[in-house]
Amino acid sequence: MNKRRRIYEGKAKVLYEGPEPGTLIQHFKDDATAFNAKKHALIEGKGVLNNRISEYIFMKLGEIAVPTHFIKRLNMREQLIREVEIIPLEVVVRNVAAGSLSTRLGLEEGSQLPRSIIEFYYKKDELNDPMVSEEHITAFGWATPQEIDEIMQLALRINDFLVGLFLGIGIRLVDFKVEFGRLYDNEQVRIVLADEISPDCCRLWDAQSGDKLDKDRFRRDLGGVLEAYQEVARRLGVLTENPRPRGAGPVLVASNPVNGKPN
Numbered sequence: 001m002n003k004r005r006r007i008y009e010g011k012a013k014v015l016y017e018g019p020e021p022g023t024l025i026q027h028f029k030d031d032a033t034a035f036n037a038k039k040h041a042l043i044e045g046k047g048v049l050n051n052r053i054s055e056y057i058f059m060k061l062g063e064i065a066v067p068t069h070f071i072k073r074l075n076m077r078e079q080l081i082r083e084v085e086i087i088p089l090e091v092v093v094r095n096v097a098a099g100s101l102s103t104r105l106g107l108e109e110g111s112q113l114p115r116s117i118i119e120f121y122y123k124k125d126e127l128n129d130p131m132v133s134e135e136h137i138t139a140f141g142w143a144t145p146q147e148i149d150e151i152m153q154l155a156l157r158i159n160d161f162l163v164g165l166f167l168g169i170g171i172r173l174v175d176f177k178v179e180f181g182r183l184y185d186n187e188q189v190r191i192v193l194a195d196e197i198s199p200d201c202c203r204l205w206d207a208q209s210g211d212k213l214d215k216d217r218f219r220r221d222l223g224g225v226l227e228a229y230q231e232v233a234r235r236l237g238v239l240t241e242n243p244r245p246r247g248a249g250p251v252l253v254a255s256n257p258v259n260g261k262p263n
């Protein structure tokens, strides 16, 4: 059997060379990290859920003509994607104050923002992904002004769509992080949505109870991480099998969230 060529291993995913030039295989691991990997754990079954959830969301976005890297899901943990040149920015869209925005500006977690707000963070683990402005992005050549416009338009379209999608299943989309890349297609270069959209990079609160259904359960030691991700998958209608490992013990439910500083 041929060994696949591993292109990159990140904190949550591995990229392998794909079957055709210009394609990659994106493999979802069970690793959970927070605070720039200072906190790390394995959550068995998380990768399977994120693969499914991200597949569903990217497919739905494709249906409304948002360009994405997604081609098709290959198996429980892997999807075939188009290789892009990642723009080194984490693009965060916020609807409700939470996390680092609450901390920085002294806003109560859960307060509705006057409008959706886009923030940019420079993807650089060594620097802890610092927040940057459009001035930095253009001065250092990470993206052109036209690309920033396109990214912001796409980010807002994605947000509008996802807010509705999640509200329909009783979930409040508080904020999320996305990545974009350049897709080289003969003479053309297009900006497309890349990476993943899953409870690892969204804040999802139950609309009724306010319960957190996302990675904050891990960041803040609330317990029930896998169960929360399963609940999101179940409500989206993508939970076909139970990825919970055999013999998983009872779930800790803590009641003392720390005021962490996630994105």
Ligand SMILES: Nc1ncnc2c1ncn2[C@@H]1O[C@H](COP(=O)(O)OP(=O)(O)OP(=O)(O)O)[C@@H](O)[C@H]1O
Binding pocket: 008, 009, 010, 011, 012, 013, 014, 015, 024, 069, 081, 082, 083, 084, 085, 086, 123, 124, 125, 179, 181, 194, 195, 196
């Ligand atoms: N279509 C794509 N083409 C090329 N690279 C991609 C594509 N989609 C996502 N990536 C990159 O693949 C990697 C996925 O791995 P993972 O999310 O685990 O990384 P990470 O630990 O978050 O680190 P970082 O994102 O800082 O590199 C990321 O670097 C992401 O930017």
Ligand SMILES: [Mg+2]
Binding pocket: 010, 011, 012, 195
């Ligand atoms: Mg990542």
